[in-house]
Amino acid sequence: MTALGLGTVHEQDVPQALSDAERQIAQDAADSVGTSINASARAVRRSAASATPAGSSKPAAVLRSLLPTGHPAAGGVLLDPRTGKPLAASGEKVPLTGVDVKDLARPDTGNIAPRVVGSGSGAPRLLLFARVSVPVAGRKQDEDQDQAGDLRGDQDAESRGLLFVASEKVAAPAVYGPGRTGQLVDRNGKVCASAPTTGAALTAATDHRALPAAAANAAQTGVHTGDVSGSVLGDGHHGLRRVTGWASVAAADGKDDASGLGLTVLTAREVPPAKAGGDHMWFALMAAGALVVIAVLVTLVLWGTMQRPLLRLHLSAARLAKGVGDTPGERAELARPVPVDGFDEPGRVGRALESIRRQLLGETGPEPVQPVRRRPGVRALVLVCALVIAAWGVPLLFLFNRVPAAKAVPAAAVADQRARTEAAADRVQRCLGRSRSDLAAAASALSGAPPERAAEVLRREHDDHPTFRSLYVLDRTGAVVRQEGQQPLRTLVPPTGDGITQVNTSGKIPAIAAYARIPAARNAKGAKKAGGTAPAVVVAEIGVDELNDLVTRPGLGKVWLTDEHHRVLAASVGFEAFEPLPSRRLTRLVAKTDAAPGSAGNPASAVLHAGTAPGEGLSVAAAVPLALKGPAAGLGWRVVSAEPAAALKLAVYQVQARTMLAGLLALSAGGACLGWLYIVVVGPLRTLTGCAERLAGGDRRTVLFPVHHDECGSVTRSLELLRQALVERDRGGGRAYVASDPAPSFQRGSAP
Incomplete structure (x- = not known):
C-alpha cells in the first residue's frame, strides 16, 4: 500500500487544483447568468400581473405600464394572440422569428419560458413572455379606431388576453481575474455574449468544435444530466497553457426559466506551467522496503523469544503430566529434565516445571518462591517492538514530505480564490x-x-x-x-x-x-x-x-x-x-x-x-x-x-496526505497486532508463570483452571494434573515416582 499509494503520485505542470478552480469559476458565472435570466422573467410576469393602465385601454398605454421599473429591456411589443400582429411597440424591434404567438398565448399552459433568438443586428436577444389581461369596454367602435390599434373591439367582454414580449440583450457572464475570458455560448457553440477582460485577452472560440464534448452534450439536453460542468487543459504555447472551464446554465432540477435555453458558460485562462518535478516512486520503495525489514525483524524476535519457548513449555508440561501415570513406561518420562530456556517468563515457567519434576521424584521438597528482581520481560519486549514500528510510522506522520504552504500553493491558485470571492x-x-x-x-x-x-x-x-x-x-x-x-x-x-x-x-x-x-x-x-x-x-x-x-x-x-x-x-x-x-x-x-x-x-x-x-x-x-x-x-x-x-488538489498535499495515511495505517496495524498479542499471549503467560511458581513453592490447594485453548491453556491443564499427583503423593506418605528404567543422559540445553 505504501509503494502503490506514494509511487502513483506524479507532479503535473498544471496542478489539478487550477483545473478544478476554473470549473468552479465557470459554475459561479453560470449561476449568475441563470439567476439574472430567472429574475428578469419573474419581473416581466409580475409586471404583467399587476399592470393597471389608468383611464385608457390603448395599446401604447398598456405597454408603458407593462415595462418593469428599472428593467434593462431593449424593446417591447404587445401582440394580439388571434392574429399574431403587434398592437404596440417600444424601443428596438423585437425579433419574433419562430415565435408561435397563438400557441404561447393559450391560457391553459403554464409560464412561458424565455427564448434566445437571433436579431437583425447579429447579436442574439433574450425574449421574455407574459400574458396580459386588459379590460375591454362594451360599446361599438368605428373601423378607423380599430385600425389605429384601440383594444376595444366589437364584442362585449370584461377582459381580453394579450401577449407581452420583452427583448433584452443576453447578459455576459461575470468573470473575474486578470487575463480570464468569459463567453456565453448556445447549444450550437455560437457566442451569445462575451465578458470584458483585464490583461491579455484570449482568442474567442466561436466555432462549435471549440466547445468541449461534455459541454456540448449538456447544452443539447438543457437539463441536469449529472455532467453539467467540467474543465479542459489545452496545449502549451509561448510558455503558457490554457485552462478552460465550462458549466451549463441549468438548475439541478431543470425547473427554472433558464434551464431550457441550452446556454453554456466558457471561461479560459492561460497559466505558466509549473516546473516538472520527479515522481515519488523511489521514496515509496525505500519506505516500503524499510517497513518489510521491520516486519520481518519483529516477527523473528517474537518467534525466537516468545513463541518457540512457549511451544517447548507446552511439550515439556505434557510430558511431565504423562509421567505421573501408572505404567513404568509413562513414569520414565519424569527422568528427563525440563529444558530451561526463553526470555524471563518462559524461563521462570521452565524452572518451576523442573522443580515440580524433582519433587515428584522425591529429590527435593517444595521450593519457596524467590522474589523476582524487576527486569525486562515479555511486556517490555512487546513495547520495544511497538517502538520499532513507531520509529517508521511517526516520521511519516509528522516529518516526511512536508512542504510549507507558502511555497506549495502556486500564485495562480491564490488568484483563483480571490476571483471566486469577487464573484461571491x-x-x-x-x-x-x-x-x-x-x-x-x-x-x-x-x-x-x-x-x-x-x-x-x-x-x-x-x-x-x-x-x-x-x-x-x-x-x-x-x-x-x-x-x-x-x-x-x-x-x-x-x-x-x-x-x-x-x-x-x-x-x-x-x-x-x-x-x-x-x-x-x-x-x-x-x-x-x-x-x-x-x-x-x-x-x-x-x-x-x-x-x-x-x-x-x-x-x-x-x-x-x-x-x-x-x-x-x-x-x-x-x-x-x-x-x-x-x-x-x-x-x-x-x-x-x-x-x-x-x-x-x-x-x-x-x-x-x-x-x-x-x-x-x-x-x-x-x-x-x-x-x-x-x-x-x-x-x-x-x-x-x-x-x-x-x-487543494496539489501533488505536494496529495503526497503529504498519503504519507500520513501510510504512517497512520502502520501505527494502527502494528498497535492492533501487538495489542492482540498482549491479550492472547502475554497476559495469559504472566498468569501462567505465577501459577507454576506457586505450585513449585508448595501451594497444593489452588485448583488450576485452563482458560485459553492454546499453549498456555495446555500448560495450565498439565500443571493441574501435576498438582493432583503431588497431592496424591503427599497423602500416600511421601511416595516418590521412581523410574523403572535408567533415564538417558541429556546434554544441558538440548531439545526434548
Whole structure:
C-alpha cells in the first residue's frame, strides 16, 4: 500500500487544483447568468400581473405600464394572440422569428419560458413572455379606431388576453481575474455574449468544435444530466497553457426559466506551467522496503523469544503430566529434565516445571518462591517492538514530505480564490440590487392603492421574494401600517429615498433592510387630509439565512460577510452575530481592502492561518469589498473567504496526505497486532508463570483452571494434573515416582 499509494503520485505542470478552480469559476458565472435570466422573467410576469393602465385601454398605454421599473429591456411589443400582429411597440424591434404567438398565448399552459433568438443586428436577444389581461369596454367602435390599434373591439367582454414580449440583450457572464475570458455560448457553440477582460485577452472560440464534448452534450439536453460542468487543459504555447472551464446554465432540477435555453458558460485562462518535478516512486520503495525489514525483524524476535519457548513449555508440561501415570513406561518420562530456556517468563515457567519434576521424584521438597528482581520481560519486549514500528510510522506522520504552504500553493491558485470571492461579492451585490428594484416597483404600486390592493401587493411581493424575512409599510411617524411575514426585528425611522441599510450593530440577529419611498398619491388632498397615517416607506427585512446561502459556494471554503467594522453578519459556517473574524490575520487581510472615501477599495489575498483551532493549517484567504455602485454602496461590507490549503488538489498535499495515511495505517496495524498479542499471549503467560511458581513453592490447594485453548491453556491443564499427583503423593506418605528404567543422559540445553 505504501509503494502503490506514494509511487502513483506524479507532479503535473498544471496542478489539478487550477483545473478544478476554473470549473468552479465557470459554475459561479453560470449561476449568475441563470439567476439574472430567472429574475428578469419573474419581473416581466409580475409586471404583467399587476399592470393597471389608468383611464385608457390603448395599446401604447398598456405597454408603458407593462415595462418593469428599472428593467434593462431593449424593446417591447404587445401582440394580439388571434392574429399574431403587434398592437404596440417600444424601443428596438423585437425579433419574433419562430415565435408561435397563438400557441404561447393559450391560457391553459403554464409560464412561458424565455427564448434566445437571433436579431437583425447579429447579436442574439433574450425574449421574455407574459400574458396580459386588459379590460375591454362594451360599446361599438368605428373601423378607423380599430385600425389605429384601440383594444376595444366589437364584442362585449370584461377582459381580453394579450401577449407581452420583452427583448433584452443576453447578459455576459461575470468573470473575474486578470487575463480570464468569459463567453456565453448556445447549444450550437455560437457566442451569445462575451465578458470584458483585464490583461491579455484570449482568442474567442466561436466555432462549435471549440466547445468541449461534455459541454456540448449538456447544452443539447438543457437539463441536469449529472455532467453539467467540467474543465479542459489545452496545449502549451509561448510558455503558457490554457485552462478552460465550462458549466451549463441549468438548475439541478431543470425547473427554472433558464434551464431550457441550452446556454453554456466558457471561461479560459492561460497559466505558466509549473516546473516538472520527479515522481515519488523511489521514496515509496525505500519506505516500503524499510517497513518489510521491520516486519520481518519483529516477527523473528517474537518467534525466537516468545513463541518457540512457549511451544517447548507446552511439550515439556505434557510430558511431565504423562509421567505421573501408572505404567513404568509413562513414569520414565519424569527422568528427563525440563529444558530451561526463553526470555524471563518462559524461563521462570521452565524452572518451576523442573522443580515440580524433582519433587515428584522425591529429590527435593517444595521450593519457596524467590522474589523476582524487576527486569525486562515479555511486556517490555512487546513495547520495544511497538517502538520499532513507531520509529517508521511517526516520521511519516509528522516529518516526511512536508512542504510549507507558502511555497506549495502556486500564485495562480491564490488568484483563483480571490476571483471566486469577487464573484461571491458580486452575487451579494446583485441580490441586494434586485431586492431594492423590486421593492421600488412595489412602492409605486402602493401609491394611492386602497387597503385591499395594498395588502395584495405586499402578499405577492413577500411570496415572490424568499429573501424577504418581513415586509411592512411605515407611515410618516414610523408606525407600522401593514405587515407581511415575520415580526420585524427592529423598525426604521422613516428614511428618504431608497436603498439598503444595516438596522442594528448588536444583538442576536443582524437586521438588514431594503427600503423604498412610496410616491405621493395623485389625490394630494386626500393625502394631506390623512396626515401622518399616510403610508410613506415600504421596508423589507432581508433574512440572514438567505445571505448565508448567497455566500456559500462549493470549493470556496469558509466564507463570511462582514460589516464596516469587520464583524460577521452572515457566513457559510456557524457564527454568532457581530462576532469578529476567527483570526487576527484575517482581520488584517480585510483591513488591506480599506480605501479612502469614494473609492471602491482593492481585493486582497494571501496564504495565512485563517483560524485558531489546534492543528489547523494554513489557508488560502481572500477579502473583497462590495462595489460602491448600487444600493449597498455606503455600507462598507466585505466578503471574506478561507480555503484550507491542504484541501487543494496539489501533488505536494496529495503526497503529504498519503504519507500520513501510510504512517497512520502502520501505527494502527502494528498497535492492533501487538495489542492482540498482549491479550492472547502475554497476559495469559504472566498468569501462567505465577501459577507454576506457586505450585513449585508448595501451594497444593489452588485448583488450576485452563482458560485459553492454546499453549498456555495446555500448560495450565498439565500443571493441574501435576498438582493432583503431588497431592496424591503427599497423602500416600511421601511416595516418590521412581523410574523403572535408567533415564538417558541429556546434554544441558538440548531439545526434548
